[in-house]
Structures are given as structure tokens and as C-alpha cells.
Amino acid sequence: MRPAGQATLKQVADLAGVSLSTASVVFSGARPVTESTRDRVLAAATELGWSGPNPLASSLRRGRSGVVGVVLSERLLYSFRDPYSAAVLDGLADALDASASSMLLLPRPPASLLGLEHDQTTVARMSGAALDGVVIAGCGLADDPVVTHLHARGVPMVGLGGAPDERLPRVLVDDRAATAGLARHLRDLGHERVAVIAFPLQLDGAQGLVSAERLHGARVTEARERALGVFDVLGPVPVVEVVANSQTAGEQAARRLLDVDPARRPTALVAESDVLAAGVLAAAASLGLDVPGDLSVTGFDGVTIPWAPELTTVVQPGAEKGRVAGEMINRLLEGEQVDDVAMPATLRLGATTGPATRG
Amino acid sequence: MRPAGQATLKQVADLAGVSLSTASVVFSGARPVTESTRDRVLAAATELGWSGPNPLASSLRRGRSGVVGVVLSERLLYSFRDPYSAAVLDGLADALDASASSMLLLPRPPASLLGLEHDQTTVARMSGAALDGVVIAGCGLADDPVVTHLHARGVPMVGLGGAPDERLPRVLVDDRAATAGLARHLRDLGHERVAVIAFPLQLDGAQGLVSAERLHGARVTEARERALGVFDVLGPVPVVEVVANSQTAGEQAARRLLDVDPARRPTALVAESDVLAAGVLAAAASLGLDVPGDLSVTGFDGVTIPWAPELTTVVQPGAEKGRVAGEMINRLLEGEQVDDVAMPATLRLGATTGPATRG
DNA sequence: CGTTTCGTTCGAATCGATTCGCTAGTCTGC
DNA sequence: GCAGACTAGCGAATCGATTCGAACGAAACG
Numbered sequence: 001m002r003p004a005g006q007a008t009l010k011q012v013a014d015l016a017g018v019s020l021s022t023a024s025v026v027f028s029g030a031r032p033v034t035e036s037t038r039d040r041v042l043a044a045a046t047e048l049g050w051s052g053p054n055p056l057a058s059s060l061r062r063g064r065s066g067v068v069g070v071v072l073s074e075r076l077l078y079s080f081r082d083p084y085s086a087a088v089l090d091g092l093a094d095a096l097d098a099s100a101s102s103m104l105l106l107p108r109p110p111a112s113l114l115g116l117e118h119d120q121t122t123v124a125r126m127s128g129a130a131l132d133g134v135v136i137a138g139c140g141l142a143d144d145p146v147v148t149h150l151h152a153r154g155v156p157m158v159g160l161g162g163a164p165d166e167r168l169p170r171v172l173v174d175d176r177a178a179t180a181g182l183a184r185h186l187r188d189l190g191h192e193r194v195a196v197i198a199f200p201l202q203l204d205g206a207q208g209l210v211s212a213e214r215l216h217g218a219r220v221t222e223a224r225e226r227a228l229g230v231f232d233v234l235g236p237v238p239v240v241e242v243v244a245n246s247q248t249a250g251e252q253a254a255r256r257l258l259d260v261d262p263a264r265r266p267t268a269l270v271a272e273s274d275v276l277a278a279g280v281l282a283a284a285a286s287l288g289l290d291v292p293g294d295l296s297v298t299g300f301d302g303v304t305i306p307w308a309p310e311l312t313t314v315v316q317p318g319a320e321k322g323r324v325a326g327e328m329i330n331r332l333l334e335g336e337q338v339d340d341v342a343m344p345a346t347l348r349l350g351a352t353t354g355p356a357t358r359g
Numbered sequence: 360m361r362p363a364g365q366a367t368l369k370q371v372a373d374l375a376g377v378s379l380s381t382a383s384v385v386f387s388g389a390r391p392v393t394e395s396t397r398d399r400v401l402a403a404a405t406e407l408g409w410s411g412p413n414p415l416a417s418s419l420r421r422g423r424s425g426v427v428g429v430v431l432s433e434r435l436l437y438s439f440r441d442p443y444s445a446a447v448l449d450g451l452a453d454a455l456d457a458s459a460s461s462m463l464l465l466p467r468p469p470a471s472l473l474g475l476e477h478d479q480t481t482v483a484r485m486s487g488a489a490l491d492g493v494v495i496a497g498c499g500l501a502d503d504p505v506v507t508h509l510h511a512r513g514v515p516m517v518g519l520g521g522a523p524d525e526r527l528p529r530v531l532v533d534d535r536a537a538t539a540g541l542a543r544h545l546r547d548l549g550h551e552r553v554a555v556i557a558f559p560l561q562l563d564g565a566q567g568l569v570s571a572e573r574l575h576g577a578r579v580t581e582a583r584e585r586a587l588g589v590f591d592v593l594g595p596v597p598v599v600e601v602v603a604n605s606q607t608a609g610e611q612a613a614r615r616l617l618d619v620d621p622a623r624r625p626t627a628l629v630a631e632s633d634v635l636a637a638g639v640l641a642a643a644a645s646l647g648l649d650v651p652g653d654l655s656v657t658g659f660d661g662v663t664i665p666w667a668p669e670l671t672t673v674v675q676p677g678a679e680k681g682r683v684a685g686e687m688i689n690r691l692l693e694g695e696q697v698d699d700v701a702m703p704a705t706l707r708l709g710a711t712t713g714p715a716t717r718g
Numbered sequence: 719c720g721t722t723t724c725g726t727t728c729g730a731a732t733c734g735a736t737t738c739g740c741t742a743g744t745c746t747g748c
Numbered sequence: 749g750c751a752g753a754c755t756a757g758c759g760a761a762t763c764g765a766t767t768c769g770a771a772c773g774a775a776a777c778g
Contacts, residue, residue, distance in 0.1 A: 006513050008764060019728045024766060031767095034726065051511045055489040056424060057764030060415040060733050066487050067426070067463065076452050080438075080445035090436035093466060102488055104426065105462045107452060128425045129461055130414040130489075152410040154365050247665065282665060306606065306641060307666015367734060378758045383736060390737095393756065416734030419763050 007048040016044035027053060065130035068101045068329055070137055071122070071146055073203070073220075076107050078246050082275045084301040087318030088137060088160065094319075095326025099333055104129060108203065123149045131155055133329040136162065137322075141203070142219045156332035158325045163221045169338045171325050173345040175222055175300075178314040179229025181347045182270060182298045185312065187233055190356035191268040191296060195238040196230050197253045197280065199223035199245055199272050207253075210239040226272045226300060238266075242276065250279020258287055258295070267295065267356045274299035274313055281308050281352070292354030302348060310350035317343060366407040375403035386412060424489035427460045427688055429496055430481070430505055432562070432579075435466050437605050441634045443660040446677030447496060447519065453678075454685025458692055463488060467562065482508045490514055492688040495521065496681075500562070501578045515691035517684045522580045528697045530684050532704040534581055534659075537673040538588025540706045541629060541657045544671065546592055549715035550627040550655060554597040555589050556612045556639065558582035558604055558631050566612075569598040585631045585659060597625075601635065609638020617646055617654070626654065626715045633658035633672055640667050640711070651713030661707060669709035676702060 013023035018037060025031045026041040033041075044050075059065045070092065072079045079085045093103055106129075108122050123145055126134075133156040136147065142163040150157055157168040161175070186194055201210065201218035210227075218224040227239050240257060242249040250271055257266055271277035277299030281291060289295050291309070302315025321343055328338045372382035377400060384390045385400040392400075403409075418424045429451065431438045438444045452462055465488075467481050482504055485493075492515040495506065501522040509516055510526045518529040545553055560569065560577035569586075577583035586598050599616060601608040609630055616625055630636035636658030640650060648654050650668070661674030680702055687697045 010764075020765080021729075021767075022727055025727090028766075031727095032725075037727080049511055051508065052486045053766090054419075054764050055487055056415065056419040056422075057733090058487075058766075059489065060413075060419050060735090060764080061766045063415075063733075065415060065489070075449065077445055077449035080440075080448060081442060083440060086436055086439035089439060090434060093435050093464070100484070100487065102484060103464045105452070105464065125459070125461060127411045128414055128417075128459065130418065130424070149410065152408055278665070305666075306637070307664075369734075379735080380737075380759075381757050384757085387736075391756075396756080412736090413734050416763090417736075419734080419765090420736045422763075 007045075007050040009050070009053060012041065012044045012048055012050050015048060016041040024053075059130060064132055064333075066101055067104050067129070067131055068096055069104045069106050069126065069129060069131040069134040071126075071134060072105065072107045072137055073141075074107065074244055075109070076105065078244050079107065081247075082245060082273065082301075083303040084274065084316075084318045085137070087303075088322035088325075091319035091322025091324075092135060092137070092326045093322075095323045095330065098326075099330040101132060101329075101333075104131065106134075120145075122146055126150070127153075132333055133157065135325050135329060136160065136168070137325070142221055144219075156329065158328045158332070158338070160321060160325055161222050169328060169332075170340050171321050171328070171343060172340055173316050173321075173343050175225040175345075176229040176232065178316075178345040178347070179226045179270065179272075179300070180232045181229075182300075182312070182314060183230040183233035185347065185349065185353065186268045186270070186296060186298070189268075189296065189353060191234075192356065193264070193266045194230065194234055194268045194270060195240060195257050195266045196227045197250055197257075197269060197271040197276050198227050198239050198241050199276075200243060201241050205243060207241050207243040207249075208256075210241045212236065214241075215239055223272060226270075230270050245273055245275055247275055247279040247282065250276030251283045252279070254280040254283035255287065258283060258289060265295075268297070268353070269295065270298050272300055274301045274303045274305060274311055277311055277313065277352075278305050278308060281305075291352050294357065296353040296356070298353060309352055310348075312350040312353040313348055314345050315348045316345040366404075366409040368409070368412060371400065371403045371407055371409050374407060375400040383412075418489060423491055423692075425460050426463050426488070426490055427455055428463045428465050428485065428488060428490045428493040430485075430493060431464065431466045431496055432500075433466065433603055434468070435464065437603050438466065440606075441604060441632065441660075442662040443633065443675075443677045444496070446662075447681035447684075450678035450681025450683075451494060451496070451685045452681075454682045454689065457686075458689040460491060460688075460692075463490065465493075479504075481505055485509070486512075491692055492516065494684050494688060495519065495527070496684070501580055503578075515688065517687045517691070517697070519680060519684055520581050528687060528691075529699050530680050530687070531699055531701050532675050532680075533701070534584040534704075535588040535591065537675075537704040537706070538585045538629065538631075538659070539591045540588075541659075541671070541673060542589040542592035544706065544708065544712065545627045545629070545655060545657070548627075548655065548712060550593075551715065552623070552625045553589065553593055553627045553629060554599060554616050554625045555586045556609060556616075556628060556630040556635050557586050557598050557600050558635075559602060560600050564602060566600050566602040566608075567615075569600045571595065573600075574598055582631060585629075589629050604632055604634055606634055606638040606641065609635030610642045611638070613639040613642035614646070617642060617648060624654075627656070627712070628654065629657050631659055633660045633662045633664060633670055636670055636672065636711075637664050637667060640664075650711050653716065655712040655715070657712060668711055669707075671709040671712040672707055673704050674707045675704040 013020045026038050136159045151167045159168050159170040201223045240253045242253045269280050280297045299311045299313035331338050372379045382400050385397050495518045516527040518527045560582045599612045601612045628639050639656050658670045658672035
């Protein structure tokens with residue numbers, strides 16, 4: 001409860017000697033009001049220290065809260081640290097400004113702590129929030145309970161990536177084709193022992209080498225598609241799943257793959273994000289491996305890692321994706337129909353890939 | 360307006376053949392309800408596809424929205440990219456979980472675009488939002504209109520840093536003493552030509568060399584205090600203000616200071632954050648200056664910059680600060696009184712400072 | 719001078735729940 | 749068999765605004 005003593009519009013109206021409805025109109029501007037009346041009402045408001053209509057009451061009446069939820073795939077720490085996510089959120093905030101909406105963060109709880117319960121938690125947290133719309137960011141989850149819940153509530157949604165779903169339009173890049181491009185590049189350089197460092201596939205906190213079933217049954221679409229893009233060119237290669245999209249996680253996974261007999265060591269690692277690739281570079285450095293001499297490394301996203309040589313990676317327009325998602329939400333709020341939007345992703349050849357050396 | 364057809368609790372109650380109040384109790388659990396009644400109500404809810412109480416209505420009645428605002432000092436891109444901010448926000452989210460609150464982001468618009476209007480914009484955006492509490496993060500602004508507005512509304516607030524203000528308790532570190540520690544370290548190493556790279560002092564988009572008046576009149580308390588900490592030990596030294604807390608901005612400012620006649624070049628730069636310090640290191644590298652041979656560099660915050668040698672800096676517990684701020688908000692929401700909390704900040708001697716070389 | 723028109727302001731309904739005093743009805747104990 | 753203690757469920761008030769048709773007085777018109 002607000003500290004008592006916060007004035008209401010009714011008190012302002014009474015003090016000004018006008019009706020509640022007239023007072024309301026003075027502040028909403030919905031109808032003309034005589035100047036003298038307006039002045040009296042404004043004076044009354046000032047006198048009572050009234051600071052504008054109660055947002056809850058006003059929202060209830062109009063059916064709009066001015067809040068757009070953003071569902072993040074990971075705990076904030078990782079979402080924020082990834083310059084790509086940061087760019088997406090920045091673009092999103094930019095576009096939402098146009099509809100005077102603010103962003104409510106809805107992180108999915110850390111998978112490793114909660115296992116399969118996490119969906120419940122996210123839904124519970126969400127169902128208490130008044131949301132005009134929601135952007136499902138970060139990762140597309142097949143069969144997402146969050147989507148089911150919001151769909152039932154009739155809340156407009158937009159997905160960033162993810163599996164086809166008629167309940168929400170999406171902003172897409174062709175993850176599979178893009179990664180296939182990277183794989184082709186590696187194949188052309190003569191790489192045969194390649195491995196993939198993949199995003200979490202299920203948000204269940206598992207990590208390590210991934211079986212074929214697990215990969216194909218993955219709920220996190222991006223994680224699956226990017227791995228399959230490699231398979232398309234090089235056939236099935238080992239896939240190691242990390243527990244979070246962080247540099248540390250990438251470094252751990254890479255160390256596991258690289259700290260073996262050189263004859264069996266991969267000559268190239270395909271990381272599903274630049275942040276993970278940064279971890280790979282760190283691992284390589286600490287193992288004394290030269291990049292790209294001993295090891296080629298690729299990433300995904302196209303962010304700049306200031307300390308590293310330019311990554312060979314797929315560049316996708318993060319800020320632009322966020323902005324487009326925001327504009328789609330804005331249109332949905334206007335009642336318009338919105339379709340999937342495809343965004344470009346282009347291969348960038350950097351300094352972290354080179355010819356394979358015989359092991 | 361929600362797409363029509365979204366059921367209401369009244370319809371559920373009617374279908375179940377109970378009163379509105381009983382149906383409400385079934386979902387809130389505020390009173391015991393016979394099992395058979397409960398079952399009928401739940402069945403009715405399922406049948407109608409009712410997805411829980413309308414958050415707006417429920418919030419209005421209880422006077423709580425479950426939303427805590429987070430006022431950021433910069434546009435999202437910079438706030439997120441700074442690992443220190445990310446840690447603060449992460450800790451904050453963590454603590455707010457305990458009171459089932461979500462975070463609403465309220466970035467102040469980019470100063471450079473809006474000049475002095477920015478306060479209005481932030482306040483306007485904020486007054487439409489139903490907030491149970493607000494954390495003023497990122498930078499403490501003296502005489503902040505945002506604080507004035509929220510105080511008038513009676514919204515509980517907590518500040519991270521900032522000037523003393525009886526309207527809100529704060530989580531503090533002694534910026535001035537901490538930076539003085541850095542300055543003492545530099546003095547002991549023989550540095551005489553030192554300059555400070557400071558945060559924006561006014562959020563007015565200005566940058567460049569700062570006059571004494573501007574520094575003392577700074578509204579951004581942290582920016583002022585950290586510079587004055589250096590003055591306390593070394594006397595007034597040049598202060599260059601950046602336009603944002605980003606590596607790029609730090610690099611620009613550093614280049615300006617360093618790309619001069621070696622005889623006049625500073626032998627040490629004190630950056631007000633590690634992110635800015637990272638920019639300084641980048642500038643030094645591109646100018647061919649050795650750190651710490653030709654130039655000593657210090658930062659603030661204690662984040663890890665993966666590509667750089669360990670910074671000499673002040674370590675402050677970011678996640679912990681966020682968590683404490685969240686807990687303070689939680690206590691305020693419970694109606695408790697809350698006082699300022701001081702957090703430790705400790706000097707860390709890294710590899711970026713060394714003896715001054717005669718110019 | 720009576721009637722239409724125009725511009726303001728008012729009343730009442732509404733948004734969708736929560737809360738709590740009260741009334742039936744049931745159970746206990748003597 | 750009846751007074752007193754308990755229960756489950758009901759009604760009505762309430763949270764604080766927005767909205768829109770109706771009413772009212774004044775001005776314009778014939």
C-alpha cells in the first residue's frame with residue numbers, strides 16, 4: 001500500500017470544486033476544458049501535492065500498462081555480458097520508446113539450479129505482471145510454456161529466433177545456413193577434426209558431450225540449428241554443450257576438447273557464439289596453442305572482442321534485430337498483423353581460421 | 360485493451376455457481392474453501408481458459424505491482440557492457456527474487472542527444488509506470504528530479520552511491536578515499552604528471568578538459584569524488600570528461616591526452632572505471648606506449664579485463680552492492696526503516712602501474 | 719421571443735479483482 | 749433437544765482512475 005496521504009484525483013476535484021470526470025479530463029486532455037477551470041484544478045493538484053494519475057488505476061481502466069516484458073534465456077549476468085545481447089536489448093529499448101513502453105526483465109532462472117522447474121518459475125513470475133506485450137529474446141525454445149501461458153492470456157508476443165510457431169511472429173536469421181557457411185570455409189581449409197561448442201540444448205543444466213538424440217531433441221532451436229549447419233557440411237562431429245553462454249563456460253569446454261593427445265585434438269572448433277569463441281581463444285592461449293596455426297576458431301554474432309584477433313564468424317545485426325522486434329511489438333499493440341521478418345547474417349573471414357595442420 | 364474474450368473471474372464464478380468472492384478466495388488462498396467448491400471453481404476456470412487474476416486489477420486492489428524500477432545512468436548499451444553494472448544488476452535481480460519483484464528498466468536517455476531535457480523524459484516515462492520501489496543505479500545525481508518525483512509519489516527508493524539525501528538510503532563506497540589510495544600509490548612511484556579520465560559530470564553531453572568550477576559543481580557525485588580523491592593527494596591535476604562510460608570513450612580521451620609531446624605527456628592516467636581504463640590501455644597500445652613502462656594506468660571497480668594485464672584498480676563488490684540494494688528495497692516494502700550501508704572498496708595493485716620515467 | 723446550436727461540465731457505468739463483516743448452517747457438549 | 753462455537757460462502761464496499769451520453773446555460777438565429 002502506498003504510504004497513506006497520497007492524494008487522489010477525487011480529492012483534487014473536490015478541492016477545485018469540479019467533478020471527478022472534469023478533473024480527469026484536465027490531465028488527460030481528452031476533451032476541451034475552459035482555461036479557468038483548468039487552472040483551478042491544476043492549482044488544487046499542486047496544493048495537494050498530487051503527482052499525476054495513479055498508474056495502476058489508469059492502466060486498469062485503459063487496459064494498457066505501458067510495460068513490455070523481455071524474456072531472457074539466461075541469468076542477467078550472462079545476458080548483459082554478451083555484447084550481442086546488449087546490442088539487441090539496446091535496439092529493443094530504442095524501438096519501444098516510440099510506444100512509450102518500458103522493458104520489464106524476465107530472466108529465466110539459472111538452469112543449473114532449478115532443472116526442469118524453471119519454466120514454472122518463469123511463468124509464475126510472469127503471471128503476476130501486467131504486460132502489454134512480450135519479447136522472447138535470447139533463445140527460441142520449442143514448445144515453450146512461457147509462450148503457452150502468454151498465448152492463453154492473449155498477450156502479443158514476438159520471438160527472436162526460435163522454432164516456427166503460429167502463435168508469434170519472429171525475427172529470424174538462418175542459423176543453419178550461416179553455420180554451414182563457416183563449416184564450408186573450414187572444410188576448404190582442410191579441416192577434418194572439427195568439434196562444435198554448443199549453447200545449452202535444454203535449459204536443464206546438463207553439459208558435456210552431446211548424443212545425437214539429445215541434439216535432435218533439443219528445445220533450444222538456435223543451439224540445434226547451428227550445430228546441424230556444421231553437420232550439413234562436415235557430417236556429424238562431436239558437439240559439446242556448455243552450461244551457459246559465457247566466456248568461462250566456453251573456456252572450460254574448449255579445454256576439455258583440446259587438452260588431449262595432439263593426434264586426436266580437433267584442428268578447428270566452431271563455437272555457437274563469439275562469447276564462447278572468446279573462451280576458446282583463452283583456452284588455446286593457456287594451453288600454448290597457436291591460433292590459427294594449431295587451431296582454427298569460429299564464432300557467431302559478429303561482436304568485437306577487443307583483445308583478440310578478429311574472429312572468423314557470422315555477423316548478425318544485433319541492434320537492428322532488437323529494433324525490429326520492438327517495432328513488431330509496437331505494431332501488434334496497434335492491432336496490426338505482423339509476419340516473420342528475416343534478417344541477414346553474413347560470413348566474416350577473420351584471423352582466427354587457417355589451413356589445417358596434419359596432426 | 361486485451362483481445363476481447365479473455366474471461367474474468369466473475370464469469371468463472373458464475374459458471375461454477377459460486378460468488379465472485381469465493382472464486383477469488385480459491386485462487387488467492389486467503390481463506391479455507393471446501394474441496395468440492397474449489398474443484399468446481401478450478402474446473403470452471405479451466406473450461407473458460409482463464410489464466411489467473413488480471414494483474415492490473417489485482418495490483419490496483421492490493422496497492423502493489425510487483426515491479427521495482429531501476430534507473431540507469433546511461434543508455435542500455437553502456438550499462439550492460441560494463442561488467443561492473445552487469446554484476447550490480449545481477450545481484451539486484453537476485454535479491455528482488457525474494458520479494459517476487461521484477462525489474463523495470465528506466466534508462467536515462469543519452470545525454471548527448473537531449474541535453475537538459477533528459478530529466479523530464481525520464482520522469483515522464485516513470486510517472487506512467489506502477490512502481491513499488493526504485494533503485495537509482497549507476498550514478499548518484501545531486502538534486503535529481505527523478506528522486507523528487509518519486510519522493511512526491513511516496514515510492515520507496517534506494518540509491519547506489521550518490522550524494523547524501525535524507526529521502527533515500529544509499530549503498531555506498533568511499534569513492535574519494537579509495538581513489539586517494541590509488542593516487543598515493545602513484546605518488547609513491549614518483550608520478551608527477553598525472554591526469555584523470557572522468558565520468559560525465561552533468562549528463563549534459565559535454566566532454567573534454569574540465570574546469571575547476573565544472574568539477575566542483577558536478578551533479579554526478581561519483582565523478583566528482585573520484586577526481587577529488589586524486590586532488591587530495593596530488594593536488595589539482597587535469598581532468599578530462601568523457602561522454603559515456605565506454606571503452607571507446609575512454610580510448611578517445613586517452614588518445615587526446617597521450618598523443619602529445621612526450622615531455623608533456625602524463626606518466627600516469629587515473630580512469631574512473633575499469634572500462635575507461637581498458638580504453639586507456641587500448642589507446643596506449645595503439646600509440647606504441649608501454650604499460651607500465653611509459654605509462655601507468657589505474658581503473659575503478661575491479662572487473663576482469665580478459666585481454667589486459669591485471670589492472671591496478673579499486674575493487675568494489677558489484678554483485679554484493681546490487682544484492683544489498685535489493686534487500687534494502689525489500690525491507691522498505693515491508694515498511695521497515697533502512698539506513699545507509701557502507702561497502703568496502705580495496706586497492707588492488709596490478710601490473711599496469713610502475714615507476715615514473717623521467718620525460 | 720422561441721428555438722436551435724454550441725461548448726462545458728456532470729453522473730454513472732466500468733475496468734477486474736480483493737477483503738471483510740455477516741449470515742446460514744453444522745457440529746459439539748451437556 | 750438446545751445454547752454456544754465453528755465453518756463455508758455471500759454481499760457489498762473498495763482500489764483510483766477513464767469515458768461517454770446527457771444536461772445545462774449561453775449565444776445565435778429566424
